[in-house]
Amino acid sequence: MKIKLTSVYVDDQDKALRFYTEVLGLTKKTDVSNGGFRWLTVASAQDPDGPELQLAVNDNPAAKAYQQAMFAQGQPALMLHTGDVKSEYERMKTLGAEFAMPPTDVTAATIAQVNDSCGNLVQIIQPAW
Template sequence: MKLKLTSVYVDNQEKALRVYTEVLGLAKKADFSNGPYRWLTVASPDEPDGTELQLALNDNPAAKAYQQAIFQQGQPAVMFFTDDVKGDYERIKARGAEFTMPPTEVTGSTIAQLNDTCGNLVQITQLARW
């Protein structure tokens, strides 16, 4: 089995597309609509055929409640991994991202968190080299 898709709920798909592509640097992979439903995914430009992240509209009350509860608890809705968290922090911050946590060393890694402005916290993680 392979992991090809995971989802994050967003309160505005157009805004999320801008944040995840122009600010975070991901690439739009799929974008099509069927009536009011929009299927929108992004992927890493380094792995365009790798795992896709669906930017799913939180128009389902259960999804909205879940998204808000996770955010209020300070839990990231999505985590990205990098080999240079400090460099990515500076690059993404220069593009206007609102970081809620600068690069911070924790057990086994260095993490930074930002608000995607679409209802989620995003964590960027650099694993420690042992």
């Protein structure tokens, strides 16, 4: 088995698409609408056929409560790996990204947390291994 898809809840799919593509640098993979439903996914630009991230509209009360609690606790909704977290931090700052945590050395990694402006924290990690 392999991981093909996971989801993150967002409060606005258009705003999320802009953040995840223009700021994080992911690429739009699928964007299909049917009535009031929109299936929207992004993938890594370096691995466009790899795992996808669904940007799911958060109209579920249970999911909204979970999302808000995780955000309030400073827990990221997802983690993305990079080879240079400090340069990614600088690049995203110039694009107006708001960081909850600047690049910080922790055990075996350097991490930063950015607010996706759609209800989630995204952790950017540069593993030391």
